Amino acid sequence: MSRLDSFIRRLEAQRALINWAVTAFGENSGLALEVGLGNGRTYDHLREKLPGWRIVAFDRANNANPRSVPPPGDLILGEFADNLPAFARSHPGAAKLIHADAGLGDPEANARQVANLSNWLPPLAASGAIILSDQKLDHEALQPRVPPVEIPANRYFVYVRA
Numbered sequence: 001m002s003r004l005d006s007f008i009r010r011l012e013a014q015r016a017l018i019n020w021a022v023t024a025f026g027e028n029s030g031l032a033l034e035v036g037l038g039n040g041r042t043y044d045h046l047r048e049k050l051p052g053w054r055i056v057a058f059d060r061a062n063n064a065n066p067r068s069v070p071p072p073g074d075l076i077l078g079e080f081a082d083n084l085p086a087f088a089r090s091h092p093g094a095a096k097l098i099h100a101d102a103g104l105g106d107p108e109a110n111a112r113q114v115a116n117l118s119n120w121l122p123p124l125a126a127s128g129a130i131i132l133s134d135q136k137l138d139h140e141a142l143q144p145r146v147p148p149v150e151i152p153a154n155r156y157f158v159y160v161r162a
């Protein structure tokens with residue numbers, strides 16, 4: 001598969017799963033986390049689909065499109081290693097939805113990142129929270145779910161926080 005096809009499939013999976021996840025919440029307010037702001041495309045989609053929610057984004061640097069930069073206080077810049085555990089200490093179990101899109105090109109670095117995220121995300125998530133991830137996570141508190149919408153196999157992963 002070409003990289004273009006792979007990229008398009010990733011974006012389609014992100015959109016399908018975010019669109020599904022936001023319908024899972026009856027509430028019109030809550031906390032969602034965007035782990036890896038990047039260009040801000042998925043942040044922008046979350047923001048559009050979750051009016052009234054606070055959406056906090058994490059990245060080591062702000063490279064987002066100017067139209068997709070979170071408001072002051074909702075963009076936390078720096079390493080996940082510092083900021084995800086710190087946010088979990090200040091907002092334990094507060095997020096109802098977490099979207100993590102932070103895969104790395106280098107397989108070894110990616111494996112370390114995945115292992116770390118597997119440990120950093122559960123303390124951030126409320127019981128019953130939905131976690132969408134571009135990488136397969138592994139933690140006893142993260143219960144895998146078959147993606148409830150049609151996406152390419154192993155392209156995106158869905159978990160519910162126990």
Ligand SMILES: C[S@@+](CC[C@H](N)C(=O)[O-])C[C@H]1O[C@@H](n2cnc3c(N)ncnc32)[C@H](O)[C@@H]1O
Nearest residue numbers: 036037038039040041042059060079080101102
């Ligand atoms: C694929 S991009 C996210 C794209 C985003 N979903 C979008 O729609 O534009 C991943 C982002 O994660 C950030 N990132 C990856 N590892 C990180 C780490 N350990 N600490 C902080 N940021 C990290 C990168 O800087 C990058 O901007």
